Amino acid sequence: MTGIATAPNTRGTAGNAVEVQGIVKHFGTxxxxxxxxxxxxxxxxxxxxxxxxxxxxxxVRVLSTLIKPDAxxxxxxxxxxxxxxxxxxxxxxxxGQYASVDELLSGYENLYLIGRLLDLPRREAKARAVELLExxxxxxxxKRAAKTYSxxxxxxxxxAASMIGRPRVLYLDEPTTGLDPRTRNxxxxxxxxxxxxxxxxxxxxxxxxxxxxxxxxxxxxDRGRVIANGGIAELKAKVGGQTLQVRPAHxxxxxEMARCLHxxxxxxxTYSADTGLLAVPIAGEAQLTAVIGVLGGRGFAIAGIDTKxxxxxxxxxxxTGKPATAADQPAQPVEETVA
Ligand SMILES: Nc1ncnc2c1ncn2[C@@H]1O[C@H](COP(=O)(O)OP(=O)(O)OP(=O)(O)O)[C@@H](O)[C@H]1O
Ligand SMILES: [Mg+2]
Numbered sequence: 001m002t003g004i005a006t007a008p009n010t011r012g013t014a015g016n017a018v019e020v021q022g023i024v025k026h027f028g029t030x031x032x033x034x035x036x037x038x039x040x041x042x043x044x045x046x047x048x049x050x051x052x053x054x055x056x057x058x059x060v061r062v063l064s065t066l067i068k069p070d071a072x073x074x075x076x077x078x079x080x081x082x083x084x085x086x087x088x089x090x091x092x093x094x095x096g097q098y099a100s101v102d103e104l105l106s107g108y109e110n111l112y113l114i115g116r117l118l119d120l121p122r123r124e125a126k127a128r129a130v131e132l133l134e135x136x137x138x139x140x141x142x143k144r145a146a147k148t149y150s151x152x153x154x155x156x157x158x159x160a161a162s163m164i165g166r167p168r169v170l171y172l173d174e175p176t177t178g179l180d181p182r183t184r185n186x187x188x189x190x191x192x193x194x195x196x197x198x199x200x201x202x203x204x205x206x207x208x209x210x211x212x213x214x215x216x217x218x219x220x221x222d223r224g225r226v227i228a229n230g231g232i233a234e235l236k237a238k239v240g241g242q243t244l245q246v247r248p249a250h251x252x253x254x255x256e257m258a259r260c261l262h263x264x265x266x267x268x269x270t271y272s273a274d275t276g277l278l279a280v281p282i283a284g285e286a287q288l289t290a291v292i293g294v295l296g297g298r299g300f301a302i303a304g305i306d307t308k309x310x311x312x313x314x315x316x317x318x319x320t321g322k323p324a325t326a327a328d329q330p331a332q333p334v335e336e337t338v339a
Pocket of ligand 1: 030051057058
């Protein structure tokens with residue numbers, strides 16, 4: 001489902017491309033969404049982070065008019081998800097969690113067809129298809145049926161499809177889950193390009209690293225509820241920012257290294273004999289340099305250093321005091337009301 005930006009905002013607060021208030025969606029006894037509020041400012045990227053079953057896909061489906069909420073209000077591009085589904089659909093592009101390309105058509109045909117469905121003139125639909133195939137490294141495979149594509153190639157084709165109409169608001173539901181690092185970077189580059197061209201992006205992810213790369217703001221959801229919300233820097237500060245990992249040349253020196261840092265006031269340094277790593281939460285570059293300086297100054301031989309963004313689990317632990325767990329087993333599928 002892709003759309004071309006057309007009409008101006010008719011409602012909603014100026015400056016917000018997406019406005020969600022008190023959205024509730026229950027499936028039988030499962031509270032998939034249990035009163036969610038969030039906003040995405042025009043031209044920015046919001047990452048919706050949460051474990052399996054948190055309600056991410058359900059929210060994307062509500063915001064795409066694929067299912068109706070039980071309560072609450074949501075506006076996208078100024079359009080009401082319940083009252084103005086047609087106009088809203090023309091404003092958005094969607095890459096769902098599972099690939100939705102036509103298996104029998106080639107990559108090129110898939111994209112060309114979508115362009116035509118969006119009322120692009122033939123020549124423009126063709127040019128846009130060729131351009132996006134190139135951007136997602138699919139030019140060589142352009143004429144092959146999509147059923148012969150690898151998982152990563154399908155994902156890329158799917159992303160390209162959602163971008164055909166240069167939608168004002170783009171939803172990406174776990175766009176890089178299962179992709180290799182190179183392809184993941186390509187997707188990130190493309191998302192950044194879309195934003196530079198003026199799109200607003202709502203992205204769901206289970207990777208803190210992805211949120212850090214792409215998002216201006218982060219909303220963490222768990223069991224249908226927002227449990228944290230704010231700027232990336234703000235939330236990172238809350239969860240301890242990055243961790244510096246130091247691998248000493250002589251693992252036997254780990255306790256001594258930790259003691260040395262404690263003496264220099266770095267009381268959060270810990271080590272693990274199992275992994276052979278010294279871990280130091282760091283707030284910024286200056287602290288990183290200082291820690292390495294202290295260790296080097298004391299003559300410890302260092303075999304390697306690395307910095308690590310906190311994982312979703314660590315974020316959860318910091319926010320809720322408990323690890324992230326997948327929500328309860330799915331309820332029986334419930335007949336869905338399609339808007
Ligand atoms: N059609 C449906 N019928 C019954 N239960 C559903 C339906 N759709 C979603 N659910 C339930 O709602 C909850 C939220 O599901 P949702 O797919 O939104 O989670 P998610 O955050 O996208 O998870 P994941 O990371 O695994 O994709 C889950 O408990 C799920 O089983
Ligand atoms: Mg999902």
